[in-house]
Amino acid sequence: MPTSDPADQPAVAGPAGLIDALVQTSFVTMASLNKIGAEHDLSLTQLRVLGILRDRRLRMTELADYLGLDKSTMTGLVDRAEKRGLLERVRNPTDGRAVDVRISPAGAALAERLYAQVVASLAPLTGALSRADQHRLRALLETMLDRH
Amino acid sequence: MPTSDPADQPAVAGPAGLIDALVQTSFVTMASLNKIGAEHDLSLTQLRVLGILRDRRLRMTELADYLGLDKSTMTGLVDRAEKRGLLERVRNPTDGRAVDVRISPAGAALAERLYAQVVASLAPLTGALSRADQHRLRALLETMLDRH
C-alpha cells in the first residue's frame, strides 16, 4: 500500500510534521484492516461492528452512535450480518421499541480470528521499533486517546 | 467519535496493547478526515486523491495503484471530481492509451484549505502531548513508516 495521503507533503516544522506522520500511519493501518476485512467479505464497518460487539450488546441506536452513522444505515448493516449468521437481533425486554444486537457464536469466533489477523498484519510495522520504543509509542498514543 | 474498534478490547501484554492503541488512534484520525471531507462533500478517497495530486500528476492506473483500487473504480471517482472542476484529465503525450490526471487550480486551492483543516482538527489530539513528546511520537511513527 502506498503511503501517500492528504498529509503526504513536504514535512513542515511545527505540528504539521507530526500530523503528517499520524495521517500516514492511519492510512497504512486502515489499509491493513480493510484488506483483512475484504478477505472475509467484510467492510471496515462490518469489521468494527464485530469488534464492538465482541464484549457488548447494544441496541441499534447505540451502535449507530458508536459508529457515527445514521440509524437507518444500521438496518442494512445488521441485516446483512444477521443473514450471514454473524449477528442476532433480540427484542429488548424492557423497551418494546428497542432492538438489541448481539454477536452470534459464529460471529464471535470470526471476530477472534480477525483480531489475531489484525495483530499479525500490523506486527511487522510495530516490529520496526525496539521493545523499549514500542512501549514508548504505546504510552504516547494512549495519552492522546485518554484526552480524546 | 467513539474509540471502539476491533482492537477495543482488554489490552493484552505484548504487541497487542500497542496495536490496540494504533488501531484506535487510526479510527480517531480517520473520523476527523472523514468529517472534514463530508463538510466539503468529499469522501475519504476523494480527499486522498486531492492530497496525492497536490504535487504530482499521475495516470489513471498509477492513481488506482496508489489508492489500492481497481482502475475501473478510478473512472467514476475522477469523473465526479472532474465534473466539480477539481481535477482535469489530460491525454498523455507519449502514450496514446494513457490519461494523466492533474489537480485544477480550484482543486489545489481546496486541497490547501483541507490540509489546514486536517492539521487544525488533529492538533487538539497531538496537543495532549508535551512538545518533547510530540517530537518523540513523530520520530517513532516515521521510523515505522520508513520500514513500511
Added chain:
DNA sequence: TATTGTTATACTCTATAACTATA
C-alpha cells in the same frame, strides 16, 4: 499480444425523509 482506460453490471455503504410501533 499486452496494456490503458471505459462501460456495463451488481452490491454495499450511506444519508434523508416518511412511516409504524411503542413509550
Added chain:
DNA sequence: TATAGTTATAGAGTATAACAATA
C-alpha cells in the same frame, strides 16, 4: 409527543467482466 427502528429512495464507492483503442 417523543423515541426506536424500518422502509423507500437516491447517490457514491467498489469490484468483476467485457470491451475499444493503442502499443
